[in-house]
Amino acid sequence: MFDSANIIVGLEIGTSKVCAAVGELNENGALSVIGIGQSKSRGVRKGEITDATVTEEDIRNAIVEAEQMADVEIRSVYLGVTGSHIRGFNNHGVHPVVSADREINEDDVQDVVRNAKAVNLPAENYVVHAIRQHFTVDGQSGVQNPVGMLGARVEIDVHVIHGNLNRIKNSIRTVKGLQLEVEEVVFGGLASSLAVLNNTQKELGALVIDMGAGTTEYVVYNNGVVKHTGVLAVGGDHISNDLAYGLKLPLGRAEQLKIEHGGAIMEDALRGKSIALSNEVGLPARTVNCDHLRRIMSLRIEETLQLIDQDLARQGLHEYLRAGVIICGGGARIPGIQDLAERVFQMPVMLGQACSISGLSDALKQAEFATTIGLVKFGSLQQKNKTGKGSLFSGIKETFGSLMPGRRG
Numbered sequence: 001m002f003d004s005a006n007i008i009v010g011l012e013i014g015t016s017k018v019c020a021a022v023g024e025l026n027e028n029g030a031l032s033v034i035g036i037g038q039s040k041s042r043g044v045r046k047g048e049i050t051d052a053t054v055t056e057e058d059i060r061n062a063i064v065e066a067e068q069m070a071d072v073e074i075r076s077v078y079l080g081v082t083g084s085h086i087r088g089f090n091n092h093g094v095h096p097v098v099s100a101d102r103e104i105n106e107d108d109v110q111d112v113v114r115n116a117k118a119v120n121l122p123a124e125n126y127v128v129h130a131i132r133q134h135f136t137v138d139g140q141s142g143v144q145n146p147v148g149m150l151g152a153r154v155e156i157d158v159h160v161i162h163g164n165l166n167r168i169k170n171s172i173r174t175v176k177g178l179q180l181e182v183e184e185v186v187f188g189g190l191a192s193s194l195a196v197l198n199n200t201q202k203e204l205g206a207l208v209i210d211m212g213a214g215t216t217e218y219v220v221y222n223n224g225v226v227k228h229t230g231v232l233a234v235g236g237d238h239i240s241n242d243l244a245y246g247l248k249l250p251l252g253r254a255e256q257l258k259i260e261h262g263g264a265i266m267e268d269a270l271r272g273k274s275i276a277l278s279n280e281v282g283l284p285a286r287t288v289n290c291d292h293l294r295r296i297m298s299l300r301i302e303e304t305l306q307l308i309d310q311d312l313a314r315q316g317l318h319e320y321l322r323a324g325v326i327i328c329g330g331g332a333r334i335p336g337i338q339d340l341a342e343r344v345f346q347m348p349v350m351l352g353q354a355c356s357i358s359g360l361s362d363a364l365k366q367a368e369f370a371t372t373i374g375l376v377k378f379g380s381l382q383q384k385n386k387t388g389k390g391s392l393f394s395g396i397k398e399t400f401g402s403l404m405p406g407r408r409g
Contacts, residue, residue: 093158104149
């Protein structure tokens with residue numbers, strides 16, 4: 001008999017797959033992944049739901065598979081969200097301490113975080129995360145936790161991640177249609193970074209790139225906190241589309257070629273070689289030049305990485321990435337992507353896999369599960385913070401309750 005209070009489930013509704021991961025917290029607070037379920041995603045484009053009916057069916061299949069593997073009943077999930085509507089920026093908040101003894105308490109912290117979130121966003125947008133960076137107390141910067149300190153003025157730097165409210169609610173409604181509660185919504189890129197980065201990498205400074213089928217998300221850490229986030233509405237599907245157009249092939253054949261013969265860099269050994277495509281389902285037999293295939297893929301991937309590199313340059317973040325770049329998501333499977341990324345970013349690049357978590361070793365090693373496992377890790381941090389001193393990702397539930405009427409208290 002399982003204890004539902006110790007069960008944490010992450011759910012990613014991706015462009016190519018729907019994936020659910022079940023984590024279990026033991027009595028010592030250690031997290032272990034005990035079940036994974038996944039199904040092909042048929043109603044999502046560029047990370048956003050376009051057909052709620054089929055997506056609901058795909059979610060059900062993934063949930064049932066995860067339940068059977070973990071031998072639990074899933075009642076609630078931490079839900080990953082992404083899409084080109086997701087944006088991130090840094091903001092500053094100020095709050096005067098009005099208590100007679102000038103001791104800063106948790107209410108003061110919540111107030112200054114609330115002030116930092118009070119930005120002029122479009123009315124249709126919703127703040128998904130207000131991630132604390134550092135506090136300043138009476139001009140003393142770099143304060144990690146001001147609670148208990150004396151001061152007249154507390155300030156905070158936060159990284160705000162926001163998105164279109166209705167698009168986020170569409171994902172929530174689809175999940176709730178299966179009688180599942182949504183504990184929190186979590187930016188997918190943030191979840192991936194939680195899965196693949198250790199504390200040392202966060203302190204040194206690192207860029208995490210999650211290259212999925214429909215979107216590419218990225219997160220920059222430095223001094224242990226999130227400095228920058230971004231989403232590009234391009235991913236593996238766009239590579240397939242480019243191959244279909246450039247090679248004059250049906251999309252299905254292009255996708256198959258990408259998986260079986262694709263790569264991110266040109267190779268001398270492939271020059272002059274070709275791939276024979278058989279005659280099937282009414283399509284004529286033909287050959288595809290390997291050089292041409294690789295060139296199309298390499299250009300598209302390089303363009304995507306350069307867009308991220310240019311954004312980092314605009315933000316002045318390159319010098320902070322002393323731990324280099326970590327790539328995860330399905331894109332991490334593309335042969336040669338590590339070499340291509342090192343050439344673009346001019347720094348060490350590693351392929352990411354889940355760390356600081358135990359359980360199903362096969363799943364933890366696979367880069368495409370980073371987001372789902374990161375969602376479980378996010379949930380475990382939230383569980384621990386319920387009895388701790390506050391959350392790094394404060395201010396989520398207090399405003400999200402209105403989006404999820406009937407959620408468990």
